[in-house]
Amino acid sequence: MRETAHRTAPAPDGEERPPIGGSWRVLYAVVIGNLVLLIILFYVFTRAFS
Amino acid sequence: MRSYDWLVLVASLVFIVVYGVWKGRRNRDLDGYLLGDRSMRWYMVAFSIMATQASAITFISTPGQAYVDGMRFVQFYFGLPLAMVVLSITAVPLYRRLKVYTAYEYLEHRFDVKVRSLAALLFLVQRGLACGLTIYAPAVVLSVLLGWNLQITCLVIGVLVIIYTATGGTKAVSHTNFWQMVIILGGLLTTLTIAVARLPDSVSFTDAVYVAGRMGRLNAIDFSFDWNNRYNFWSGLIGGFFLALSYFGTDQSQVGRYLSGQSVTQSRLGLLFNGMVKVPMQFMILFIGAMVFVVHQFHQTPVYFNPVETQRVEASARADEFRVLQAEHDALTEVKRAEIETLLEARRDGDPAAEAAAAASVDRIQAEAQAVRDQAREIVREVNPGSDGNDVNYIFLSFVLASLPVGVIGLVLAMVFAGSMSSTASELNALASTTIVDIYRRFWKRTRSDRHLVVVSKVATVVWGALAILFAEYANRLGSLIEAVNILGSLFYGTILGIFLLAFYVKRVEGTAVFFGALAGEAAVVACFVATDISFLWYNVVGCLGTVVFALVFSLPGGLRGRPVARSVTS
Numbered sequence: 001m002r003e004t005a006h007r008t009a010p011a012p013d014g015e016e017r018p019p020i021g022g023s024w025r026v027l028y029a030v031v032i033g034n035l036v037l038l039i040i041l042f043y044v045f046t047r048a049f050s
Numbered sequence: 051m052r053s054y055d056w057l058v059l060v061a062s063l064v065f066i067v068v069y070g071v072w073k074g075r076r077n078r079d080l081d082g083y084l085l086g087d088r089s090m091r092w093y094m095v096a097f098s099i100m101a102t103q104a105s106a107i108t109f110i111s112t113p114g115q116a117y118v119d120g121m122r123f124v125q126f127y128f129g130l131p132l133a134m135v136v137l138s139i140t141a142v143p144l145y146r147r148l149k150v151y152t153a154y155e156y157l158e159h160r161f162d163v164k165v166r167s168l169a170a171l172l173f174l175v176q177r178g179l180a181c182g183l184t185i186y187a188p189a190v191v192l193s194v195l196l197g198w199n200l201q202i203t204c205l206v207i208g209v210l211v212i213i214y215t216a217t218g219g220t221k222a223v224s225h226t227n228f229w230q231m232v233i234i235l236g237g238l239l240t241t242l243t244i245a246v247a248r249l250p251d252s253v254s255f256t257d258a259v260y261v262a263g264r265m266g267r268l269n270a271i272d273f274s275f276d277w278n279n280r281y282n283f284w285s286g287l288i289g290g291f292f293l294a295l296s297y298f299g300t301d302q303s304q305v306g307r308y309l310s311g312q313s314v315t316q317s318r319l320g321l322l323f324n325g326m327v328k329v330p331m332q333f334m335i336l337f338i339g340a341m342v343f344v345v346h347q348f349h350q351t352p353v354y355f356n357p358v359e360t361q362r363v364e365a366s367a368r369a370d371e372f373r374v375l376q377a378e379h380d381a382l383t384e385v386k387r388a389e390i391e392t393l394l395e396a397r398r399d400g401d402p403a404a405e406a407a408a409a410a411s412v413d414r415i416q417a418e419a420q421a422v423r424d425q426a427r428e429i430v431r432e433v434n435p436g437s438d439g440n441d442v443n444y445i446f447l448s449f450v451l452a453s454l455p456v457g458v459i460g461l462v463l464a465m466v467f468a469g470s471m472s473s474t475a476s477e478l479n480a481l482a483s484t485t486i487v488d489i490y491r492r493f494w495k496r497t498r499s500d501r502h503l504v505v506v507s508k509v510a511t512v513v514w515g516a517l518a519i520l521f522a523e524y525a526n527r528l529g530s531l532i533e534a535v536n537i538l539g540s541l542f543y544g545t546i547l548g549i550f551l552l553a554f555y556v557k558r559v560e561g562t563a564v565f566f567g568a569l570a571g572e573a574a575v576v577a578c579f580v581a582t583d584i585s586f587l588w589y590n591v592v593g594c595l596g597t598v599v600f601a602l603v604f605s606l607p608g609g610l611r612g613r614p615v616a617r618s619v620t621s
Contacts, residue, residue, distance in 0.1 A: 016315045024318070028135045031325045035131040038329050039283075042124065042270040049263025 051196060051459060058460030062233060063467060066226050067214050070475075073225040074218015079500040083219035083507055084151050084483045086310040094224055095320025098307045098476070099298070100328065101227035104234060106188035106470035108335065114442035116339025117346075120269040122281045124336055126587070127329050129291025133298055134325030138318040140554050141299045146314050151487040152480075153305040153550070160553040162561030163492070168568055169549050170488040173302060174481060176542040178514065181477040182521025183538070185211075187443075188470045189522060192463070194358045195447050201523055207470055208519035215475045216511040219504075220310050223475045227307075230468035237465030238334060240458055241450065245341040248453050250348050257394050258344045264393070264409050265347075265416060267340040270333070280585040289587030292594055293540060296547035302480035303473075342449045348387055353379040353426040355441035355448050359434060366433045375426045379419060386415040474518065482510040537586040541579060544593020545572045551594065552601055559605045567601025 021027045051059075077083040090098070115123050141153075150156050154173065158166040189203035214222045249258050262268050272282040298304045298321070311317030353376045354360050363372045393408035427439035450462045486507045491498070495506075545568050552559050552567075574596040575589050 016313060018315060018319065024138070027318075027322055028138070031131050031135055031322050034326050035128065035329065038333075039128065039271065042333070046269055046271045049259060049268045050266065 051463075052456045054457045055460030055463065058457055059463050059467070062461075062464035063210060066230060066468065066471065067210050069229065070214030070222035070226040071217045074214065074220075074222030077219050077221065077504060080151070080486075080503045080507070081500075082221070083504045084306070084479075084487070086220035086224055088310060089221075089312055090224055090310045090316065090320075091312060092316045092319035092323065094228055095308050095311045095317055096323035097231040098224040098227035098310075099304060099320055099324045100331075101231040101234070101468075101472035102303055102307055102476035103297075103324075103328075103473070104231075104331075104469055105184050105473035106466045106468075107184070109234070109238070109466055109469050110188060110191050110446060111443050112332070112335045113339030113342060114445040116267060116336040117343045117445045118442055120267045121333070121336040121340060122269050122272055124270050124329065124333050125272070125281050125283055125286030126290050127294075127332050128283065128286040129288065130294040130298075130328050131325035132287075132291050133294035134321045136295060137299045138321050141305075141550075142308060142317045142321065143314050144554070145305065145309060146317065151309075152302050152484050153300050154302070154484060154488045157549065157553060158492075161564055165549060165561050165564050165568070166488060166492075168565060169300070169546055170484050172542050172546055172572075173300075173484055176539065177301065177303060177477055177481055178517060179521060180538055181474060181481065181514065181518040184470055184473045184477060185518055186522035188466045191443050191447055192466070194356060195444065195451055204519055204522040207467065207474070208515055208522065211471050211474045211478065212512055212515035215478045216508045216515070219507070219511075220306060220479055223479045224307065224310055226475065227472045230472040233461075233468045234465050234472075237462050237468075238331075238338065241454070241462060242334065242338050242341065244454055244458060245338060245345055245449070248345045252391070253344075253348070253394065257397075258341060260397065261347065261390055261394070262340040262344050265343070265412065267343050270336075277584050277588065280587070285585055285587045289585070289590055292547060292590040293543055293587060296543035296550075296590060296594070297539065300546045300550045301543070302484050303476045306480050306483055307476065339446065342446060345449070345453070347383070347390055350380050350383055352376070352448070353423055354430060355444040356430075357444075359430045359437055359441075363429055363433045368429050368433055372426060372429055375422050375429070379422045379426075382415055382419045382422065386412060386419065389415060474515075478511050478514050478518070481514040482507050485510045485514070537589075540586045540589040540593075541575055542572070542593070544575060544590040544595075545597050546593075547590065548594040548597025548601070552598060556598075556602070559601055563604035564597075564601045566604055567599075568597045570600040571595075571597030 018024055018027050021030065081087055112123065145153065145156060148156055148159055150159075152170070154166050154170040157169055185204050185207050189198075189200055189207060192198055193200040193203050214226060246255055246258065249255070253261075259268070273284075274282060275284050276282060308317040308320055311320055352360065353372075354363075360372075363369060389408055389411045393405060393412055396402075396404035396408050427441070430437050431439040447462075447466075450459060454462060486503060490506060490510075491503060495502070498506075548571050549564055549568050552564050571593050575593040578584060578589055578592050579586075
């Protein structure tokens with residue numbers, strides 16, 4: 001697998017922007033939201049089948 | 051094993067080794083050898099992180115854990131996504147800005163050389179031992195189930211890893227990790243599909259899920275708080291957070307993976323991707339164990355899954371007693387199977403009274419079967435006092451060998467080897483990095499050329515690999531292997547994490563106070579290990595908080611004095 005050069009546009013505060021989501025805060029919220037969703041799903045799963 | 055299985059297994063191993071050597075063939079300086087020229091894209095970083103954490107122990111022991119104890123082990127990973135976010139915000143930009151080779155190098159920037167050396171030493175001891183277990187875990191199970199020689203199996207795994215890790219360094223490790231993860235995911239999905247297909251025609255997938263749930267194998271969440279309960283929501287979220295923070299933020303075998311990222315963005319994306327998919331992946335592995343449990347409700351199984359221990363009992367004076375237990379177990383399986391079919395019929399008919407009666411009957415028979423298994427385990431322990439009577443690690447591969455078709459068995463074994471090799475390679479790479487950067491170059495050969503350091507790094511990789519193989523040859527009697535590794539890690543991770551938290555977030559603390567605070571924190575962990583029964587996940591909290599609190603106390607006026615902090619790197 002060949003590695004290719006990759007550049008990401010810097011944000012106004014000098015930090016690189018993520019390629020998706022617009023800002024890192026959004027991506028962090030997505031990861032935490034995903035965890036919360038999984039916990040809810042697992043809870044429902046446990047209640048439904050146990 | 052048939053010839054097609056051997057073909058798949060050998061082809062996978064040869065591909066990994068040759069590919070690793072080829073990808074790492076152009077390392078000329080230390081940056082290339084230890085950090086892969088910082089050239090990895092996010093998906094390479096992510097897969098490398100995942101493959102490093104997911105050792106063979108994960109695939110051998112975790113389904114067995116669900117088989118005997120249900121899916122509550124998944125809660126162990128709840129703290130991981132939060133740790134990924136925290137590390138993306140703090141550690142990644144900091145390490146990148148300082149252009150360090152190892153996490154411990156940063157500690158000298160922040161404190162002093164003795165704190166750096168203490169953290170590096172704790173890592174070398176802990177990871178050096180764990181590396182041997184990473185090789186031993188699959189080797190012992192494969193040797194028991196397939197009759198392979200344990201010493202030779204350990205040697206083969208160890209030598210194959212040493213070849214491409216020593217030759218190609220971080221580039222070889224990251225690129226092979228990617229393909230090892232592909233093999234692992236392929237093996238898992240195939241196994242899950244075939245496990246479901248092995249259910250009787252009259253039992254649908256939803257029936258199987260229902261049966262697993264009624265028999266207590268789908269207990270993914272437990273919100274009750276209990277200090278002694280090893281896996282509940284709170285110990286998983288809090289203890290697991292500290293463990294993940296320490297493992298991914300301060301363990302060089304993981305730090306080295308994301309330091310090889312092309313930029314802060316690529317390293318962060320790799321960590322965050324891991325935070326998104328790790329919990330579902332563990333859920334899937336545990337779910338495979340739950341499905342294997344259901345399949346076994348419809349087929350006769352051994353009363354004890356370790357065939358070597360079984361043979362030992364059958365050759366002893368307790369053989370007749372053991373055979374009676376096997377016969378009782380077989381009879382109970384037959385009765386239980388009939389009751390489960392009654393249960394499913396009652397459910398289909400919408401008859402709650404009959405369903406409740408059948409469920410109660412299944413529970414009673416299951417308890418009797420478990421009692422028979424416990425008696426068998428007791429006999430195993432009495433015949434061989436060296437055995438702990440724990441057969442968790444043999445359940446999943448016993449199912450694979452008995453139930454999967456030709457070729458797929460080879461794929462699953464390749465998955466087990468890939469898991470072992472991916473973790474071992476990252477660990478050897480990290481052990482060599484820490485030995486060279488934090489010990490050799492720091493104390494003895496500060497001015498030597500990159501070329502010399504690359505050669506010495508290769509030698510260090512080989513030496514650590516040889517030590518790991520040696521340790522693997524002697525590792526034994528560790529119960530569930532995944533727990534043994536996690537317990538071992540938890541003895542040290544909290545202290546190391548405490549050191550790094552002080553470095554990241556507390557500006558007014560000096561090296562000497564941190565050094566002695568860390569020693570006191572580690573003493574507190576050892577005291578908990580020796581004198582209490584608290585769950586090992588809490589060791590991480592005790593070690594971390596102990597280190598922080600003691601260091602802060604030692605920093606008070608009249609406390610320990612070290613050299614002034616030369617500069618702050620947290621701003």
